[in-house]
Amino acid sequence: MADAPLKGLRVIEMGSLIAGPFCGQVLGDFGAEVIKLEDPKAGDPMRQWGRTKPKGHSPWWPVIGRNKSSVTLDLRAPEGRDVARALIATADVVVENFRPGTLEKWGMGYDDLASTNPGLVMARVSGFGQTGPYSHRAGYALIGEAMGGLRHITGEADRPPARAGISIGDSLAGLNAALGVMMALHARQRTGKGQVVDAAIYESVLTVMENLITEYDLSGYVRERSGAILPGIAPSNVYPTRSGELILIGANQDTLFKRLCEAMGRPELATDERYRDHAARGVNQLQLDATIAGWTVEHDIEALLPLLEDAGLAVGRVYRAPDMLKDPQFAARQSIVEVAHPVFGTVKMQNAFPQLSDTPGGVRWPGPALGEHTDAVLGAVAGLSAEAIAGLRAKGVV
Known part of the structure; x- marks a missing residue:
C-alpha cells in the first residue's frame, strides 16, 4: 500500500x-x-x-x-x-x-x-x-x-x-x-x-432518514413500521419460493413492472387499472404482493433468479455469511x-x-x-x- x-x-x-x-x-x-x-x-x-x-x-x-x-x-x-x-x-x-x-x-x-x-x-x-x-x-x-x-x-x-x-x-x-x-x-x-x-x-x-422530517412538516404524516416493504412503493418485497428460500424483487417503476408481468406470464397486469402506474400500485400494494407471492411460491429460486435477471429486474437472495463467502461477485x-x-x-x-x-x-x-x-x-x-x-x-x- x-x-x-x-x-x-x-x-x-x-x-x-x-x-x-x-x-x-x-x-x-x-x-x-x-x-x-x-x-x-x-x-x-x-x-x-x-x-x-x-x-x-x-x-x-x-x-x-x-x-x-x-x-x-x-x-x-x-x-x-x-x-x-x-x-x-x-x-x-x-x-x-x-x-x-x-x-x-x-x-x-x-x-x-x-x-x-x-x-x-x-x-x-x-x-x-x-x-x-x-x-x-x-x-x-x-x-x-x-x-x-x-x-x-x-x-x-x-x-x-x-x-x-x-x-x-x-x-x-x-x-x-x-x-x-x-x-x-x-x-x-x-x-x-x-x-x-x-x-x-x-x-x-x-x-x-431521508424525508422523514420534511414529510411530517409538510403533510403531518408520521412514518411508521412497515416490515419488509416501503408503503406506496410496489412491488418491492421479499417473496416465498417453492424451494423454501426467500427472493427479493424490486420492480416498482412502470417499465420494470411491465417486464415482471411478462416474466410471470401475466402481461395483462401491467394495464390493469389497479396496477397501471406507480400510484395505483401503491394503493393496491398488499393485493399486488399477494398475487406475486402466489406466483413465486410455485417455482424454485434457482429457476426464478435467471428468469427475472434476464428480464432486467432487480432480484436476489437474502444473504448470510456463508452465502457471501461462496458468491462469485464477492470473489471477483x-x-x-x-x-x-x-x-x-x-x-x-x-x-x-x-x-x-x-x-x-x-x-x-x-x-x-x-x-x-x-x-x-x-x-x-x-x-x-x-x-x-x-x-x-x-x-x-x-
Whole structure:
C-alpha cells in the first residue's frame, strides 16, 4: 500500500468500543498510521466482545483493530497524559469518544492540544454531541438510533420497534467522523488550521432518514413500521419460493413492472387499472404482493433468479455469511479478504471500501496484541528512551 491515499497521515485514537474506533478503522484502511491508545490493564473492551470465542479470542477485535498500532497508556495518570500530549504533538488527527468533558477535565481539550499543534484535527464522537442540554448524558447506539428516528420505523407494524442486528448508530457516527476528518483536512490545506469534528450518534442516524422530517412538516404524516416493504412503493418485497428460500424483487417503476408481468406470464397486469402506474400500485400494494407471492411460491429460486435477471429486474437472495463467502461477485471484487493472524492462522473479513481505482485501501494486518507496539511507538514517535519507558511500565502507566 505504498500509494495508499492517506499514507503519511498520523492518527492518535483515544477511545473504545465501536463509534470512535470505527472512524480509526476507516482511516487506517486507507493508509493512515493509526496509533491506538489502550488502558494497560484490559485494553479496548472489543477485545472481549463476540458471541463466540474461537481459540479463546474475540472475532470482533481482528476487524475493528485492524491496521492499527496498539500502545498501552493510562490516560488517568498524569504521566500517561504527558506521553499522550507528546504523541499528539506529532499527529494530524485525534479520534476520541469519551463522554464530553472528560478530556477537558484532564487538561486535554482541543484548545489545550491545538496550542502546541494548531493544525490538529480532533474527531469527537459521542451520543449527543459536544453541546446542548443532553451532551453530558451517556449515549449508546440504541439511544441514538431511537432519537434519530430509525428504531421507530424498523420492524413489523404490530410489534415493538426492532433493531437492525448491528450497532448501526455507532458505525454511522464513526463513518460521519471519518468524513468530517477528510473535510477538515481539506480546509486545513487552505487555512493551515485544524478544527473539531463533532459527530453525534443521533445526528448521524438522522442524516440518513431521508424525508422523514420534511414529510411530517409538510403533510403531518408520521412514518411508521412497515416490515419488509416501503408503503406506496410496489412491488418491492421479499417473496416465498417453492424451494423454501426467500427472493427479493424490486420492480416498482412502470417499465420494470411491465417486464415482471411478462416474466410471470401475466402481461395483462401491467394495464390493469389497479396496477397501471406507480400510484395505483401503491394503493393496491398488499393485493399486488399477494398475487406475486402466489406466483413465486410455485417455482424454485434457482429457476426464478435467471428468469427475472434476464428480464432486467432487480432480484436476489437474502444473504448470510456463508452465502457471501461462496458468491462469485464477492470473489471477483475481493469484497472479502483473508488476512494472516497469529492465533487463528488466517481470518476472513470485509475489505476496505469504497474501492479506489488508483490508490485503493486494504487490510495490512488484523487487530494487534494489547500493547504490541508500545515500545516502538513511544521510542520513535514520542522520543522516549528505553529507560523512560521501563520506568513508566514499572508504575503501571504503560
